[in-house]
Amino acid sequence: MDNTTLTHPYFGAFVMFALTIIAFQATFFLQRLISRKLAQKRGDKLKNAPYECGPIPIKQANKISHQFYIIAVLFVLFDVEIIFMIPWALEYRHLGLLGFFEMLVFIGLLAVGFLFAWKRGALVWQSIK
Incomplete structure (x- = not known):
């Protein structure tokens, strides 16, 4: 091995990367080994149930309104559209009249x-029936 390999500017980063991969693999292997040795292997009916504790799951009595979903989607939609206006505002002078009309069409949509x-x-948050 020549001396140029050890003095390369990224040699230390490569060594740290290799040590990180080795440490991750060793930790993962030890964790799996220890958890398999310490885990209880009971297969009773309660253990195999969908919920291990708490009340028996029943259907939710009060349903969540779809208005929460619609308001959230509209908020995200208009929020993202406003974010698209920021680069336009920063480069407004360079875009000229064509960029101005494009943004007017965008705001119109x-x-x-x-x-x-x-x-x-x-x-409308609460519908009157």
Whole structure:
């Protein structure tokens, strides 16, 4: 082995990477060995049940409204769309008039989507029946 290999700038990083892989494998092997030796191997009916403790699972009496899901999806949708406007605002001067009209079309589409959700009642928290 020549001296240039040991003086390479990334040789220390390679050694640390190799030691990390070896330490991970050794820890994983020891953990599996110890857990298999210490674990109780009982196969009774209670152990094989879906829930090991607590009450017997029954159907939930009060159902969660789908409004939570719709509001969350709309929030994420409009939040991500606003994030798309940040690079445009930073590069506004370089985009010129074409970039301005493209953003107007984008904001128009967001407004149409917002009005559609509003008209469909997705933003009404409690529906009056």
